[in-house]
Amino acid sequence: MILALAGGVGGARLANGLAHVLPAGELTVAVNVGDDFTHLGLPICPDIDTVTYTLAGRNNRELGWGVSGESWAFMDELKALGGPDWFNLGDRDLAKHALRGEWQRQGWTLSQVTAELARRQGIPHAIVPMSDDPVRSMVLTDEGELPFQDYFVRRRCEPRFVSIRYAGAEQAKISPGLAEALADPALEAVVVCPSNPVLSIGPFLAVTDIAAALRARRVPCVAVSPFIGGEAVKGPAAKIMRELGEEPGAASLVGHYAGIVDAVLCDHADPAAGQTLGGIAFHAADTLMRDDADQQRLAHEALALARGLA
């Protein structure tokens, strides 16, 4: 049994690699909910959806997000009617949001909704939210505090990132699926996917019992760095790191993952490669995932690193 912690696109890629190299049922992907929000009355879970579509082989490769075969008649009409058009909702994607809302109104937890949507899309592994409780990333910028999607989508990460707070994290509990995975005697390793340490993995660590359960684990925990050549492969991680006064590179993970992660796979050219910093051993690897083969190769390398630490 392997547990992966993931945010959006980068995390979903490694999770997909793990999903393909592990036997059915031997992977649990716990997913960030800090990006979740309600839009037009619909509960939107961007990271859960990205992971689910990717593991279902349905991710939209042209767009880099959303579902394949997407169409945009809803948005066209919404714009024509003068509705809020800053957040793109595809026609197919909407069906899943509507169904999630329907199930939640019937009393289903986010864990139940997420498991059922994954099952109905034929995914043979477990996808679980990190928590069934709302944890909402709020970004303090030089223009004031912005809810995550306002910062990320509406403002395209343009305001300067000052700090982040994970609203609701104090009250939130670890999800049953994540708790069970961490307590499973068959658990072999935890893999922190190459996701944004602040936006995607930060919300996990802000929930007291998730952080405690991760610290109390008895198996190796390895991370894959999301940085290559001082930039993030995808998303605003490098910009945010620079605005926080940190160098965007694997070494910046120390401040976020110390006490949790035992070893990191980072790019060959990363200055941290070959070093041990803050108790974390940095190992060089080819961390760019261009295709399915790359995802599976990197998954194998992460598992090999973890098994070597056991």
Added chain:
Amino acid sequence: MILALAGGVGGARLANGLAHVLPAGELTVAVNVGDDFTHLGLPICPDIDTVTYTLAGRNNRELGWGVSGESWAFMDELKALGGPDWFNLGDRDLAKHALRGEWQRQGWTLSQVTAELARRQGIPHAIVPMSDDPVRSMVLTDEGELPFQDYFVRRRCEPRFVSIRYAGAEQAKISPGLAEALADPALEAVVVCPSNPVLSIGPFLAVTDIAAALRARRVPCVAVSPFIGGEAVKGPAAKIMRELGEEPGAASLVGHYAGIVDAVLCDHADPAAGQTLGGIAFHAADTLMRDDADQQRLAHEALALARGLA
């Protein structure tokens, strides 16, 4: 100023004729809300939408309902995910439902939402719901009581119609727009469109102050019969009339409209043509509306009949 009372497709056709033969701003169309319901969290107003799309010239003529240029990716995906697929929601139509829900959550009344959606679609007349309060048609059938859309769409009107109750009608108030139209000194006539007397006009008359205001009006009220040759041009009116033990023809309107309507335009072949029944004078006309020209011709005839009564 003309006030039209309308349900769905047949009502929308005559309302559209009136909209084209009257100067901008001189028509108020008050619309049935008895068919309204909430589906997948979205507030759906089938009759208001049919009237609005028709007056905007956007009604889908191939389907006979919904908006032109519609697509179905949402429904495809919803079916693939095993969601409820008995009620068809087009991709474009969804945008309007989502916007209506958003505005209602912000505290807008149905009147405000309806007026704004009509304005944004360029309609130069007033479209108002009969009431801002929920009035929901509940159909008692030989298989028990069914909410209207369950009877109409899910069960395709197959169960035998026993009776109807308009849940909420006792508490509901007339909408501001309908009250104002009826109180307007410039009001010249009321036109009851060729809509189902039980399903579409019944909800109006079940609301105490709507019925009272209609009875207290000082202007002629004319109706157009929805029946031609013992059948309804569209919808289940004839089947329902037969199940209620009534002959589906203009004379069946007497039991529903006596005390409200002064005169009825009915098909030339209708047995009631030329008669006066229950105080209502039945006048023969060509009541089939095949195209815009028919709609406008029938609108002119209804107005001429009303003006002749003034």
